[in-house]
Amino acid sequence: MTDLLLRIDGVSHRLAEADVWYLTRQRDGLVPTRRRCGAGELGHFVSRRGRWYYRTGDPAALPVRLNGRVVQDPTTRLPRGPVHLTWERPAGPVVRDVQRSGYDExxxxxxxxxxxxxxxxxxxxxxxxxxxxxxxxxxxxxxxxVVDEVIRTARAYGWLTDLLTAVRFAHPREPALDPVMPRFDQESMVDEANGLSDPFAFAARLVRACPQVCQIDVTSGSRRSAGTGFLVGPHIVLTNYHVLRDVLDEPGSPARVAFTFDLHEHGDARFTRRAPLRLAVDWRLAASPPEELDYVLARLDGVPGYDELPTGERRGWLCPSGAAIARPSRGMRLVILQHPRGVMLKQAFGDVLGVDGAGTRLTHRVNTMTGSSGSPCYDVDHFRLIAVHRAGAADSGPAACNTAVPVQAIHADLTARRFDFDLLTDF
Known part of the structure; x- marks a missing residue:
């Protein structure tokens, strides 16, 4: 065992090799101690394989001389034999981390x-x-x-923020901390509009909504197209007019359109839990062409809304009443459930960029692809139905943003048409 003989300002200290010794600043000068004391801690001495080392986090912040040489490196190997240590007292307080200015001590x-x-x-x-x-x-x-001395020491050695954070954590309801803490919070609410949300509540709503979305496949001669839709009644799907344009503009056999639910990933397998549904004979309930609101309500030849899912719950459908429909606003966070290119169900997030003056078009920055038309757009915070995605904003080529039709506008149009909302179970 090799102890270190350390002389500080003429006072000798013997440091046992088995311990780590922390060099601390106290009222009577510099003292090595086995107990860590971050308030006045300059560095520490440690023995490794028979040699002693002095380590410090910031050599320049509080200069220390060992045998007359200024310590310049975070780790200094000490010579064998006695070591003489002196400390160059700084002219003013040393701040090791940035503290917020302008506070009332x-x-x-x-x-x-x-x-x-x-x-x-x-x-x-x-x-x-x-x-x-x-x-x-x-x-x-x-x-x-005592508290004044602790505050001054914490400010001088750069742990004032840590102290206040610890006090706040231990006493979260102490009102005296309220005017002080905002100046020292290292985290910031950089976007008040987005705020914070409950991930479990979001996940539960997401899992509830996914089975209500379907992939739409339209076959017209040798041409096939795809889209997305979602249930707004036990057997009624809402999607874009242009998704079903072939059967709307040129009436033909409704067998050309297939609605597939539960098309999603499960491990590496591609599967569906329900056979594709077709359009009912009297399928067209309401519609608005693309140059207007670009929507259609289509009745199916089955009742998927009452299906029992593997979880034991009913599939259900979206049924927001007029009073519950949320008004879209700039900056609102959206999530869109979609079947891009007719593949498995996907989700994408983005912001609302704005709503036109007529309230019939919403622009957003959510990723979509061909086949995403007709997808439901929900707000992330409350998972309310906000809009029906329809297309990119550009007439041709890649679009800088995408467009959707606010559900408010669709509901107002159905009301003006004297639509029987009982068909949608209070849509």
Whole structure:
């Protein structure tokens, strides 16, 4: 075993090889101690394979001389034999991390004192959360003086933010902290509009909505096209007019259109839990051409809304009433459930860019592809139906944004047509 003989300002200290020794600044100078004290900690001494090393996080912040040489590296190998250490006291306080400026130190002292009125309270908080010894900063005394000394030490050595965060965590309801903490929060709500949301609530709503979306396949002669739709009644699908244009503009056999539910990934297998459905004989309930609202309500030859899913729940359908339909707004976060290019069900997220003056078109920045037309657009926060995606904003070529039809506009159009909403179970 090789101990280190360390001389600091003429005072000798013997450091046992088995321990890590922390060099700390105290009222009577520099002292090596086995207990860590971040308040005045300059670095630490450690023995590895019979040789001693001095390590410090920031050599330039608090200059230390070992045998007359200024420490310049984070790790310094010490010579064998006694080591003489001196410390160059900085002219002013050293700040190791950036603190927010413009704060009222008296207000911070009052806040910490209110949260930790007794010496034991502050001692426990520093020991548990910051691994600091309060006694090394200040012995027991009047608590306002003790807290003031802790604040000044924390500010000088760059852990004031950590201290306030620990106090807030331990005393989340302390009102005295409210005017102080915003200046020291290192995290920021950079986008108040998006806020924070509950992931479990979102996941539950997403799982509930996915079975209500279907892939639409249209065959016209040798040409095939694809789209997306979703249930708004037990057996009624809402999609874009242009998705079913071939059977709307040129009436023919409804067997040319197939609606497939539960088309999604399950491991590596491609499967569906339900056979494709066709259009009913009297399938057309309401429609608006592409140059207007570009929607169609189509009745199916089955009732998929009442299907029992593998979870034991009913598939269900979207049935927002007029009062519950959300108004889209710029910056609103959207999620679109879609079957791009007729493949498995996918999701994509993006923002609402704006709504036109007539309220009949919504532009958004959500990724879509051919086959996504007719997809439901939900707001991320509450998973309300906002719009029906229809196409890109450009007439030809890649579009910088996409367009959708607000459900508000569709509901208003159906109301003007005196549509029987009972068919949609209060759509």
């Amino acid at each position: 008296a207000a911070i002292v009052r806040a910490v004192h209110a949260a930790c009125p007794r010496y034991e309270d502050l001692e426990l908080l520093l020991a548990d959360d910051l691994r600091l010894e309060l006694f090394h900063i200040s012995p027991p005394a009047d608590m306002r003086w």
